[in-house]
Structures are given as C-alpha cells and as structure tokens.
Amino acid sequence: MARDTRDRILDAASRLFSERGFDGTAVAEVLALAGVRSGSLYHFFAGKEALAEAVVARCADRLREALLDPAEAAASDPLERVFALVGLWRRGLENGAPGAADPTGLLAAELAARRPTIGRLAEGYGARLATRVRGWLDAAGPRLPAGTDRGELAGFVFTVLEGATMQSRAAGSVEPFDRAVGQLRLLFSLLEGAARAAPVPVTGKAEQPAATVRTDGDPAGWRAW
Amino acid sequence: MARDTRDRILDAASRLFSERGFDGTAVAEVLALAGVRSGSLYHFFAGKEALAEAVVARCADRLREALLDPAEAAASDPLERVFALVGLWRRGLENGAPGAADPTGLLAAELAARRPTIGRLAEGYGARLATRVRGWLDAAGPRLPAGTDRGELAGFVFTVLEGATMQSRAAGSVEPFDRAVGQLRLLFSLLEGAARAAPVPVTGKAEQPAATVRTDGDPAGWRAW
DNA sequence: CTCTTAGTTGAATATTCAATCAAATCTATA
DNA sequence: TATAGATTTGATTGAATATTCAACTAAGAG
DSSP states (O other): OHHHHHHHHHHHHHHHHHHHOSTTSOHHHHHHHHTOOHHHHHHHOSSHHHHHHHHHHHHHHHIIIIIIHHHHHHOSSHHHHHHHHHHHHHHHHHHOOTTSSOTHHHHHHHHTTTOHHHHHHHHHHHHHHHHHHHHHHHHTGGGSOTTOOHHHHHHHHHHHHHHHHHHHHHHTSSHHHHHHHHHHHHHHHHHHHHHHHOSSOTTOGGGOOOOOOOOSSOOGGGGGO | OHHHHHHHHHHHHHHHHHHHOSTTSOHHHHHHHHTOOHHHHHHHOSSHHHHHHHHHHHHHHHIIIIIIHHHHHHOSSHHHHHHHHHHHHHHHHHHOOTTSSOTHHHHHHHHTTTOHHHHHHHHHHHHHHHHHHHHHHHHTGGGSOTTOOHHHHHHHHHHHHHHHHHHHHHHTSSHHHHHHHHHHHHHHHHHHHHHHHOSSOTTSGGGOOSSOOOSSSOOGGGGGO
8 A cells, every 4th residue: 555655654764863873874774664665766756765754744744743732631720831842752762663753854954955845844843832822821821920031931842852852862861851851850840939929020220130141142032031 | 193083083083073973074084174084084093983982982082171161261250151051062063173062962862872882981971971061050059959969960060061052053053052051040030039939849749739850861751631 | 267467586887985904204302 | 206195086886866657446326
C-alpha cells in the first residue's frame, strides 16, 4: 500500500534525522529502517532534501493533533498545559516516537541556508506552537503579572525545549532536559508569585540595576524593564 | 610556521563546523578557508573527527581567557556579568569570531555517540562555564532568593544560550537570540524581586502555589496529570 | 481478461568524500 | 655548508553517497 510506504519512509527519516541530523544520516539508513528500496523512496520524494522538507511539513501538519491538542486535553490548568506539552516532547525524546521532539529546529538549523522552504516551515511550526502556548498563558489571566509579554514567554518555552533537546542528545540522556524543565518551572512559579505580590508590574524602572555593561547590541527585550 | 598553520586550520574548522555542523562541512571546505592542502591537515590531525575533537578541546582550553574572564572584567555587578557573557557569545554568533558562540554543544550533539571523547570535552566545557556563572550567582548573595538552586540556574543559562543559538542559525538572524535573552533577563529580575519581597524563600510553604514548584530540576509535576 | 498507471526492485552510475603517499620544500642545528 | 626532521604539496585512491533507470509487479478500471 503506497500510503503506508510513504509514511514508513517519513517515520524512518524523522527518527534518523532526529538522532543524527540530516547530513549525518545516509539515505541507505533510511531505506533500511523503512524496509524499502531506493527506487521507492525516489518515487515519492524528489531527493534527500525534499524528504527532509516533507518530514518538517508533516511535523507542522501534525503539530495540533500530536502535541497541542493532547497537551491541552491533559490538563485543565492553563499553565500546567505548558508542562503537559513538555512531557509529550520528552516522550518523543526518549523513544523516538513520531509526533514529539520534532526535529524541525534541528533540520532548519542544518538546511535553512540551502533550502529556505524548510526554514519557513520550521518557523511556522515554532510560531504555531508559541501561539497556542500563548493562548494558555493568556487564559491564565491575572496569575501572570500584567507586564508580562506572553508571546515572548511562549517563544521562550520553545527555545528552552530546543536547547534542552540538543543537550540531551549530546549527553545521551534525558537528564539535561529534565533539569532545564525544572528551571522553566521556577520561572513560572516566580511569575505567579510576582503577580500575587504586586498588582503592578514587578519589572518597573525603579528596580533597574545600576551596573554598566560593555556589550554591543543590547538585546531588544531588556529596555522594557 | 607550523603553529600558525595548525591554528588556521582550527579557526577555519571551528567557523565552518559552527555554520554547517560537522557532517555538513567537507574537509575540502576547511582546507580552502584555511589556505592549506590536505596533506598539511592530516599531518596535524589524524582525521576529520580528530579535527573536531581538537576544535572542542581548544574551545574548552580557551573558555576562561576568551569568555569567562572578559565577561567578569566587563561588569562589576555579578548578575550583569552573566549578561556580559551572553553579549560576548552573541558577538561570536554574528561574526563567527573564535572564542565565542563555541560549537561545543552542536558538535557534541552530532558526534558524542560516535566519538565519546568529544562528548566528555563538551560536557566539561558546559560544566566549567556553569561553575563560573554559579560563582557570579553566589556573589549576588541575598539578591537571589535563599531557596534558589544557583547551580541549576547557571546550567539553565547555558541551555538557553544553546537553544537560542540554534534558533538564530536556523533563522539566519540574531533576533531569536535576542528575544531569548530578554526572557532570561525577565527571569533574573523576577528572582531579584522575589528576594526583596520575601526574606524567606519564595518557595516557602505559606506562599506555595497550587501547582507544586521545585527548583531542583525535578519535573515530577506533570506526571500528576 | 486486457490495459494503464502506480509502485517496487536493485544494479549501475557519477560524484563527492576523507584520506594516502611520494616527492618537494622549509627550518633548525651542528 | 650539510643534515635531519618538520612541513607542505597535490595527484591519486578507494569508499561512500545520492540518484538513476530498465524491468518487473501490483492494483484498479473497463
């Protein structure tokens, strides 16, 4: 069945690309894992890069169904939904199951320069994930301080996921991932504490540290404080 | 001069590995950028992987001199030292200068499984960076809440750096990096606010949020759902 | 059943890759 | 200056790679 073959190839590629990266994965390995021959693979995909693009596109297509909706269904508390999503991601990291720990960021870092479509697809993935997370953060209402940029915070969750994923791959263990998640939890509990302690933003100007820093190009975000 | 040749090769490799990863960089490209021929490269390095290992080892050797000491010298405020380090890292990201935005994490993610020495070297790099950052956090004394795990927080800084770096490479822009740094700033300002607001740990029982909050990296909370 | 199209096989192909190696050149020392 | 060792050159090698392609098989429609 052709549908099945194509999916088997995508599953195999997704898994191997996650583990070894694009250039570190030979087409022959994808073939072996998928149990097909090269002619089949090239029947469905124009080339190796097209395969990677299809992997990223599929991750993006499945984002809602595989990650966002299950996370939302798993917790009624909007902030806990964020961590339900993190838990699903972690599962993918552990067992290479499709639908979580998607290699979009990794593939984009590798391929965006030579195949911009992949960069755009991955960007869309990140944006949609962050948009949903932002929705949860918005639903938290006054539990987060009024001055919180909830869109930026949602994007940060994704950045941490990507960084922690890479570190865990390097270490061959989920421990770095778990440690990063612990700090993300800290961030959220601090935000909740700040919202309870002060009805005005905790980051008012009067509290800006006075130290001088000699760095070029100050990050855009910090002048808000 | 042999010393010069070896360094030129390492500079070229470091730069190209950062941009393209290990497997995405051909030895021929390193040769062209370094301005040497293949015999020279293999005289100094047993193979491509040995070259990568030397790149990581050099990053680790230079960590203090290239990143940690300059960051420390750039600011007297211990917490601002963290952001001075971030600024130096960002410079490396922008112009590929050796000594910042080191590709240790990237190379470890790619190569640790097939060359464990690289994994260990990169781990050492991360640990030393986090140790120094932890020193700065310790020097901040009561500015951070008493319950803060400063070692975990220091490690988190590194995780964010790695994740943001990867995202910026995918985007071909430093913007994702700057946004992540803005959120890291938020985290620090929240910590300072919490320390001022409460002489007891923010995670004290009286102020415990409905969700269990741990600062020791234990992600157990989401399993409750 | 026949015909057409989709899907599969797997050997072959051209290219790229990391690495080798003999010879030449350079450097430092006596 | 001669010598030994270090360094460099660059053509070559063999393996690995992504991909092609002719032939075959499977599936569906009439």
